Amino acid sequence: MLRASAVAERAGVPTASLVCEGFIGQAATTSVGLGLPGLPTALVPGHVDVQSPEELRRNVAAVTVDAVIRNLTEAPAAVAGAVVEPAPGDIVFEGTFDEVNRYFYENDWSDGLPIVPPTPDRVAEFLRFCDRAPDTALGVLLPDKRRATVWNVAVNGVMAGCRPEYMPILVALIEAMADPRYGVEHSGNTPGAETLIILNGPLIKELGFNYEQGALRDGIQANTSIGRFWRLYLRNVAGFLHHRTDKGTFGNTWRVVLAENEDALRRIGWTTIAEDEGVPGGNAVTISRYTGGGVIASVFGNTPDRMLPYLADAIVGKVGWELLFTVGMGVGSQRPLLILSPILAETLARGGLDKSALKRRLFELARIPASKLEKYVGEWTNFMPGRPKLTDLVKAGQIPAVFAESDDPQRLVPLVCRPEDLMVAVSGDPLRTNAYAFAHNGILGYPTTKPVRLPADWSRLLREARAR
Amino acid sequence: MDALWVLVPAGQRASGEWIDDTLRARAAEKGLLGRSPRAGEFPRQRVELVRGADPVAAVNRLYQERGWTDGLPIVPPTLGRIDEMVAAGGRDRHASLGEVAPLAGLATVEKIAANAVMAGCEPAYFPVVLAAVEAILDPAFNLRGVQTTDENVAPLLVINGPVAARLGINAAWGALGPGWPANATIGRAVRLVMQNLGGGWPGAVSFAGLGQPGRYTLCLAEREDTPWPQLHVELGYRPDQSTVTLLRAETVINVTGGLEEVASVMGSAASLFGILHSGKPAVVLSPLTARRLHADGWTRAMVREALFTRGRLDAATWRGSWIRTAVRASDWPGWVSAAAAHGSIPAVREPDDITLVVAGADLPIPQHAYCPSWGYPPCRVTRVIPEAGQGP
Numbered sequence: 001m002l003r004a005s006a007v008a009e010r011a012g013v014p015t016a017s018l019v020c021e022g023f024i025g026q027a028a029t030t031s032v033g034l035g036l037p038g039l040p041t042a043l044v045p046g047h048v049d050v051q052s053p054e055e056l057r058r059n060v061a062a063v064t065v066d067a068v069i070r071n072l073t074e075a076p077a078a079v080a081g082a083v084v085e086p087a088p089g090d091i092v093f094e095g096t097f098d099e100v101n102r103y104f105y106e107n108d109w110s111d112g113l114p115i116v117p118p119t120p121d122r123v124a125e126f127l128r129f130c131d132r133a134p135d136t137a138l139g140v141l142l143p144d145k146r147r148a149t150v151w152n153v154a155v156n157g158v159m160a161g162c163r164p165e166y167m168p169i170l171v172a173l174i175e176a177m178a179d180p181r182y183g184v185e186h187s188g189n190t191p192g193a194e195t196l197i198i199l200n201g202p203l204i205k206e207l208g209f210n211y212e213q214g215a216l217r218d219g220i221q222a223n224t225s226i227g228r229f230w231r232l233y234l235r236n237v238a239g240f241l242h243h244r245t246d247k248g249t250f251g252n253t254w255r256v257v258l259a260e261n262e263d264a265l266r267r268i269g270w271t272t273i274a275e276d277e278g279v280p281g282g283n284a285v286t287i288s289r290y291t292g293g294g295v296i297a298s299v300f301g302n303t304p305d306r307m308l309p310y311l312a313d314a315i316v317g318k319v320g321w322e323l324l325f326t327v328g329m330g331v332g333s334q335r336p337l338l339i340l341s342p343i344l345a346e347t348l349a350r351g352g353l354d355k356s357a358l359k360r361r362l363f364e365l366a367r368i369p370a371s372k373l374e375k376y377v378g379e380w381t382n383f384m385p386g387r388p389k390l391t392d393l394v395k396a397g398q399i400p401a402v403f404a405e406s407d408d409p410q411r412l413v414p415l416v417c418r419p420e421d422l423m424v425a426v427s428g429d430p431l432r433t434n435a436y437a438f439a440h441n442g443i444l445g446y447p448t449t450k451p452v453r454l455p456a457d458w459s460r461l462l463r464e465a466r467a468r
Numbered sequence: 469m470d471a472l473w474v475l476v477p478a479g480q481r482a483s484g485e486w487i488d489d490t491l492r493a494r495a496a497e498k499g500l501l502g503r504s505p506r507a508g509e510f511p512r513q514r515v516e517l518v519r520g521a522d523p524v525a526a527v528n529r530l531y532q533e534r535g536w537t538d539g540l541p542i543v544p545p546t547l548g549r550i551d552e553m554v555a556a557g558g559r560d561r562h563a564s565l566g567e568v569a570p571l572a573g574l575a576t577v578e579k580i581a582a583n584a585v586m587a588g589c590e591p592a593y594f595p596v597v598l599a600a601v602e603a604i605l606d607p608a609f610n611l612r613g614v615q616t617t618d619e620n621v622a623p624l625l626v627i628n629g630p631v632a633a634r635l636g637i638n639a640a641w642g643a644l645g646p647g648w649p650a651n652a653t654i655g656r657a658v659r660l661v662m663q664n665l666g667g668g669w670p671g672a673v674s675f676a677g678l679g680q681p682g683r684y685t686l687c688l689a690e691r692e693d694t695p696w697p698q699l700h701v702e703l704g705y706r707p708d709q710s711t712v713t714l715l716r717a718e719t720v721i722n723v724t725g726g727l728e729e730v731a732s733v734m735g736s737a738a739s740l741f742g743i744l745h746s747g748k749p750a751v752v753l754s755p756l757t758a759r760r761l762h763a764d765g766w767t768r769a770m771v772r773e774a775l776f777t778r779g780r781l782d783a784a785t786w787r788g789s790w791i792r793t794a795v796r797a798s799d800w801p802g803w804v805s806a807a808a809a810h811g812s813i814p815a816v817r818e819p820d821d822i823t824l825v826v827a828g829a830d831l832p833i834p835q836h837a838y839c840p841s842w843g844y845p846p847c848r849v850t851r852v853i854p855e856a857g858q859g860p
Binding site (some may be wrong): 085086092093095099102103106107108207243244 | 471473485486511512513514515516517547560561562
């Protein structure tokens with residue numbers, strides 16, 4: 001909302017942003033990143049969600065209205081000037097390993113685990129794996145509005161414990177982070193969803209990513225350190241910090257990189273995630289934010305008909321309020337992810353399903369009563385005020401006809417707008433019949449895929465790196 | 469070689485800028501870098517590591533050269549001490565109490581804690597410091613004026629309620645003098661906050677011509693053992709609540725004798741600024757006098773009334789004063805001109821503008837003090853000091 005106010009203020013239109021009490025601090029820091037540190041806000045005491053209409057009216061009348069009037073009638077305090085930050089090559093600290101770690105931690109540059117000190121030598125080694133100049137801009141990231149550069153990618157990669165040869169992946173990841181489609185500025189929102197990185201291409205094997213047993217578990221350097229890099233970069237460059245710009249109510253630890261089992265995919269003729277997302281031809285990263293997920297244990301059966309009801313039910317079980325992203329905020333942006341172990345994928349393929357056929361079947365089976373979807377977005381939550389009926393939304397042309405095939409409140413409706421909105425990846429223990437389903441965060445972290453560009457002399461560089 | 473992890477106690481604006489950049493430029497313009505030769509030279513981070521054979525001395529030297537002390541040695545604001553201080557305050561370390569005028573450094577709990585550590589505060593004092601900082605940030609206090617005026621005004625902190633005894637905030641022997649850690653360090657912490665977060669550097673931003681010793685600290689408690697209700701009860705708080713009341717004190721004038729002598733000092737040129745601004749001065753009354761007056765049937769209100777009635781400045785003195793001619797006639801409040809037409813001007817617009825505080829030792833020779841006020845708007849700002857663990 002502050003972002004909308006910033007646009008209006010820049011256009012010369014006075015604004016008042018109503019901010020619930022718990023968000024005042026975040027509003028102050030966020031408005032700085034928007035370049036309008038004096039952006040006027042009007043306090044709403046407490047949180048509106050838990051107030052009766054009378055309480056809310058009282059609070060607004062006693063506190064908010066005055067502030068709104070001041071916001072709209074008084075000139076915001078002029079706050080100008082640029083913050084001086086260390087230049088890319090500056091030595092910010094010299095000391096022992098322990099001292100460096102404490103210094104970085106106390107200055108909010110670390111996640112609490114030891115970092116690898118980003119010395120000039122180590123950073124230079126990373127830069128060798130990128131053909132672009134260190135000061136190449138990859139984008140500008142909110143909330144701090146800091147420039148993402150090849151240099152600061154390398155610095156955070158060193159700190160996270162990455163190897164230099166991961167650098168091309170790190171650069172591609174930050175290009176994806178900076179893509180407006182992804183929406184990095186939402187990364188501090190209250191549901192606290194976390195990004196999952198999916199890797200495709202020959203790099204999976206060249207760099208030793210795990211794509212089999214324990215695919216989502218830490219413990220393998222490539223998967224683990226790149227996952228950590230993502231969160232460090234959000235902290236150090238985008239500027240998401242606990243208790244300040246981050247309002248994730250719970251959040252969770254960063255996720256390790258999920259690498260697909262492309263041998264299995266090729267055996268059954270299925271496309272990769274990157275190909276599904278329109279980036280064919282090799283190495284690519286896909287980022288997307290998921291609110292949460294869980295395992296689907298012991299999928300039983302040797303035909304799609306036996307297996308699919310359970311898998312569809314598992315997706316239904318994961319997706320609740322996130323249906324907002326199906327029919328409300330960013331219609332059709334809900335993209336649940338199902339990860340199949342290779343043996344499950346192979347069994348489904350043997351039953352005659354390619355990936356798009358599988359998605360169509362899941363689209364048919366993963367359904368809930370229309371009345372329940374309406375409850376998620378309009379009754380149990382206040383995401384869509386006025387408790388709109390799906391039938392009315394269809395009539396208004398806002399959502400696809402599939403949500404109003406009748407007006408029976410108990411009719412079954414899908415979780416997503418189109419079969420293609422479901423995503424299916426293949427990874428994990430090849431011979432165990434388990435799957436994993438993630439609910440998605442819609443436009444607040446939309447799937448974004450970028451190709452990984454390798455340096456011209458990649459083979460030689462990689463050989464040298466391996467020899468060290 | 470030893471080392472200390474210390475928090476950078478300097479002010480940072482909401483935009484992320486450090487006020488020291490402004491201060492260095494102002495100090496350089498005024499030729500005042502002799503006091504702070506290394507102004508603005510520090511790592512622009514939350515925390516730094518200071519090494520040295522004697523790291524406490526190294527921190528002291530560095531902080532003095534960067535302009536971060538009041539000239540006295542400071543206690544290094546180490547991270548451990550700050551954690552203790554923050555914990556005692558009961559508030560989130562990143563919470564901001566507001567912008568400290570005039571340079572708008574953010575008064576975050578952590579930054580205030582750093583300055584409180586430097587001032588020598590015990591952690592238990594921190595709720596008092598936080599309440600006092602809240603009070604000086606109240607727009608009614610006009611901190612911008614207090615910081616930048618050429619007058620010598622200083623915040624006067626009056627503590628009431630159970631917290632005074634618990635923390636040993638002196639109300640008796642030498643309550644305005646040295647020797648009492650709470651009085652000395654709480655007032656000093658507020659001064660360091662004004663200096664390091666607000667930028668009140670002498671000569672560069674603060675233009676007080678002479679200053680006053682009260683700018684190191686000016687903090688006392690009220691005696692609880694007089695028959696009168698305490699100041700905070702008069703102001704509407706419960707006896708079991710603790711409060712800090714902030715006044716703007718131009719100076720502290722000792723008056724030995726009785727009410728007549730106090731009235732005589734009030735009805736003098738000492739009150740000229742107070743009259744101009746319709747200000748709220750403080751009168752510190754000796755406990756012995758308070759008891760005697762009470763025994764004779766006097767209330768606090770009667771004392772104020774008597775001081776209002778008797779403490780009058782002769783109109784001719786006012787007319788002949790420097791300030792009378794330096795300020796446009798239209799800037800003088802109507803009540804002053806009206807009173808002058810009748811021959812004399814009271815030291816305050818109305819009796820309740822006098823803040824009466826009972827403090828000092830039980831001396832047979834009664835000692836009082838008059839603290840004339842300075843500045844707009846008339847102000848007496850009180851904040852409740854939460855009991856430990858209760859939060860604000």
